[in-house]
Amino acid sequence: MDNQLAQSYAWLNRLTIIIMAVMLVIGFGILGIYWQRSADPYAYQVLTLDGDPQNGLAIFQINCAGCHNLQVERSVGPRLENISKRKSSRNIITQVTSGRTPPMPKFQPSKKEMADLLSYLNTL
Ligand code: HEC
Incomplete structure (x- = not known):
């Protein structure tokens, strides 16, 4: 017992x-x-959205292609091929929005625009 x-x-x-x-x-x-x-509520919410790469391409051409020219070997900024393999989405968001690496300016895209941009960068 x-x-x-x-x-x-x-x-x-x-x-x-x-x-x-x-x-x-x-x-x-x-x-x-x-x-x-x-x-980081901004990045968190961006990552919950589905980006549209077509719209991302348009945003890229207006804001980024001047420095990140995919055709030219040497331009102001580095080439962004395979960027999604080199940098995490969070780091790319920080790169775009922080302005910590001059001469790259600080961008303030809406969450949807950032998601679109990210989905375009993922195709490179
Ligand atoms: C005035 C020129 C300029 C513009 C406009 C610009 N960039 Fe940049 N970008 C740079 C430079 C210069 C660097 C390198 C910074 C460093 O690491 O010191 C860079 C770095 C980057 C990197 C990191 C690359 C790597 O290999 O780690 C990403 C991602 C990036 N830019 C994305 C963008 C996006 C997206 C836009 C448009 C919203 C943009 N950039 C607009 C100049 C620019």
């Missing part, structure tokens, strides 16, 4: 540990999502 009781306690203990572990994982998951949203 005592032995049985001890066994069921051990089982209860194990169950408690499992439940606590699951709750911890869920808690950190929610915290992670919340942190991502609040750390």
Whole structure:
């Protein structure tokens, strides 16, 4: 009888540990999502949108092609072929919106425009 009781306690203990572990994982998951949203809501929302590469091409030609000329070997900015393999989407968004690497200016595209631009850059 005592032995049985001890066994069921051990089982209860194990169950408690499992439940606590699951709750911890869920808690950190929610915290992670919340942190991502609040750390950079602009990038987070851009990444939830479906970009239109056709529109992205138009935006690129107006704003970027002057420096990032895909035909010319040497222009002001580097060539952007395979950029999506070299830089993460988040880093590309930062590159475009931060103005941290002069002479590249700081751009302020709407979220939709940024998503379009990103989807075009992904085709290069
Ligand atoms: C005035 C010229 C200029 C314009 C306009 C410009 N860029 Fe740039 N861009 C640069 C230069 C210069 C660099 C290199 C900066 C560095 O890393 O020091 C660069 C770097 C980049 C990079 C990083 C390239 C790499 O290999 O890591 C990306 C991505 C980029 N530009 C995208 C854009 C997009 C998209 C636009 C249009 C919205 C744009 N640029 C407009 C000059 C420009």
